[in-house]
Amino acid sequence: MTTDSNFQIDTNLLGKYFAGEATAEEAIAVEDWRAKPQNKKEFEQIKKIWLNGNSGYPEVLVTEEWLKFEKLLATKGKIIRWPYKRFIIAASMLAIVISVVVLKKKSGDVPEKTDGNFITKTASPLLTPEILSDGSQVIAGPGSSINFSKDDYKKNREVHLNGEAYFVVVASPDKPFVIHMEDLKIKVIGTSFNVKDNSGQQLIEVEVLSGTVEMYTDANRLVVKKGQTGTYSKQNASFYLSDTIDMNSLSYATKNFYFNDLTLEQIMSYLEKGFGVKIETDNKQLMHCRLTAKFENKPLPYIMDVIVATLNIEYTIQGSKILIKGTGCN
Amino acid sequence: MVEGIFRQCFHDHYEGLHRYAYTIVKDDQQAKDIVQTAFMKLWENRNQVDIARSGRSYLFTSVYHLGLNNMRDGKTRQRHNENFDRNEVDFQYDPAEQKEMRTRIHEAINSLPPRCKEVFCKSRLEGKKYAEIATEMEISAKTVEVQMGKALRMLKEMLADIITALIIAAYLV
Numbered sequence A: 001m002t003t004d005s006n007f008q009i010d011t012n013l014l015g016k017y018f019a020g021e022a023t024a025e026e027a028i029a030v031e032d033w034r035a036k037p038q039n040k041k042e043f044e045q046i047k048k049i050w051l052n053g054n055s056g057y058p059e060v061l062v063t064e065e066w067l068k069f070e071k072l073l074a075t076k077g078k079i080i081r082w083p084y085k086r087f088i089i090a091a092s093m094l095a096i097v098i099s100v101v102v103l104k105k106k107s108g109d110v111p112e113k114t115d116g117n118f119i120t121k122t123a124s125p126l127l128t129p130e131i132l133s134d135g136s137q138v139i140a141g142p143g144s145s146i147n148f149s150k151d152d153y154k155k156n157r158e159v160h161l162n163g164e165a166y167f168v169v170v171a172s173p174d175k176p177f178v179i180h181m182e183d184l185k186i187k188v189i190g191t192s193f194n195v196k197d198n199s200g201q202q203l204i205e206v207e208v209l210s211g212t213v214e215m216y217t218d219a220n221r222l223v224v225k226k227g228q229t230g231t232y233s234k235q236n237a238s239f240y241l242s243d244t245i246d247m248n249s250l251s252y253a254t255k256n257f258y259f260n261d262l263t264l265e266q267i268m269s270y271l272e273k274g275f276g277v278k279i280e281t282d283n284k285q286l287m288h289c290r291l292t293a294k295f296e297n298k299p300l301p302y303i304m305d306v307i308v309a310t311l312n313i314e315y316t317i318q319g320s321k322i323l324i325k326g327t328g329c330n
Numbered sequence B: 001m002v003e004g005i006f007r008q009c010f011h012d013h014y015e016g017l018h019r020y021a022y023t024i025v026k027d028d029q030q031a032k033d034i035v036q037t038a039f040m041k042l043w044e045n046r047n048q049v050d051i052a053r054s055g056r057s058y059l060f061t062s063v064y065h066l067g068l069n070n071m072r073d074g075k076t077r078q079r080h081n082e083n084f085d086r087n088e089v090d091f092q093y094d095p096a097e098q099k100e101m102r103t104r105i106h107e108a109i110n111s112l113p114p115r116c117k118e119v120f121c122k123s124r125l126e127g128k129k130y131a132e133i134a135t136e137m138e139i140s141a142k143t144v145e146v147q148m149g150k151a152l153r154m155l156k157e158m159l160a161d162i163i164t165a166l167i168i169a170a171y172l173v
Helices: A011-018 A024-034 A037-050 A062-075 A150-155 A247-254 A264-275 A284-288 A300-311 B002-025 B028-044 B051-072 B074-093 B096-110 B114-124 B130-137 B141-158 B160-172
Strands: A097-103 A118-122 A137-140 A145-149 A158-162 A164-168 A177-181 A184-188 A192-198 A203-210 A212-216 A221-225 A229-233 A238-242 A256-263 A278-281 A290-296 A314-318 A321-325
Touching: A011 A024, A011 A037, A011 B002, A011 B141, A024 A037, A024 B002, A024 B051, A037 B141, A062 A221, A062 B002, A062 B028, A137 A145, A145 A150, A150 A158, A164 A247, A177 A192, A192 A247, A203 A212, A203 A221, A203 A247, A212 A229, A221 A229, A221 A238, A247 A256, A247 A264, A256 A264, A264 A278, A264 A284, A264 A290, A264 A300, A278 A284, A290 A300, A300 A314, B002 B028, B002 B051, B028 B051, B096 B114, B096 B141, B114 B130, B114 B141, B130 B141, B141 B160
Parallel strands: A097 A192, A158 A177, A278 A321
Antiparallel strands: A097 A164, A097 A203, A118 A145, A137 A164, A145 A158, A164 A192, A177 A184, A184 A212, A192 A203, A203 A229, A212 A221, A229 A238, A256 A290, A314 A321
């Protein structure tokens, strides 16, 4: 176990290292040695033995630590212009799905306006995607709208969002895609995410399906990665990060539903949002029936057929309303 | 220009520095604070230090001194012991295999030759520095170092069959 440095890396030195007795030079030698893949394995073996079988500390996320450092610098009154390109974690996914949901009081649908340059895209009845000039797509959720200037969009991709939307953003490192929601900005390099504003609770949620997204205000910022949900609390002006995504709340855009032992009540509310319908039942007992099923890109009648067959109930469609009937479920 | 080099340095060396800091203070949050402080010092001296060439060595030396200062503080000593306690508390949340591994490791440690075992236990379980152990056992610091190395080597051999499992567990974490 030798390295190019002056030190012999053997268990004596590793013992010193793990015991916290290593000098700076010795620690550097250990790092150089550990950098080689075959040595890393041995390093981890000894570390595990040293830790008595425990796992030690949670994984260090350098990007988060860097953001902390930037904040530290900012508190000393220094705003630095950092060269961005090389250091961004490569979010090489082509599509960013940001589900940004901002639920404001429903003020009625705003018709699409175009004065040539300034465009307002609202939710279409069929919830179909709008294609932007760079190939990015937006699906505005029910009662929501996106605002942007066509000319400006070519230069720097910035949009304003009211409500909820599902974005598929084409990767373009030179021109980050930025969504404005009052004082919160959500920056995207190339990813899939959903943005949601629970105005009633003063929260804005960003669920990232692929790639990486940066949420930031003047005071604070949060990096949200694939599979995570970042929440911004307007009241506390603070960010929270969770390692889960509620896939079913994105179904209005993805057309996929994943019901994992959910109650009919929960399923009904996801279907209502996903298809823009109302679902009612005359038997409250049925709300507690549970179901596990996966539906990928299936039409509503199909989904209803499967549900009623599984739970031994019935349904009828009246316009945009679905009525569920039955005496109980299996 | 120097901002770019500094930032690259941060991304290249943060993890290694945190690893090192942790070995000294044995506390994740303290380790993070120390590394942040080390980088802040480097930042403040960015025009006096050739970061590309000497940044790493500057940072590791910083961490060394900051770590030792931190340990001299009585509070860290106590936290140090709490860390060991927390490790034991981990026990109850582990699945059966982890428990078995833990038992195997304990047994292996118990079967070490007496002096070897004593040195290892004083360092690993009682958190004593090599210098302290040397004084207590009336041996040289170099002997302490050699005995520790011997302990690790023997443990590695005794646990060779479950080592792979340990590694898989380590990577899954």
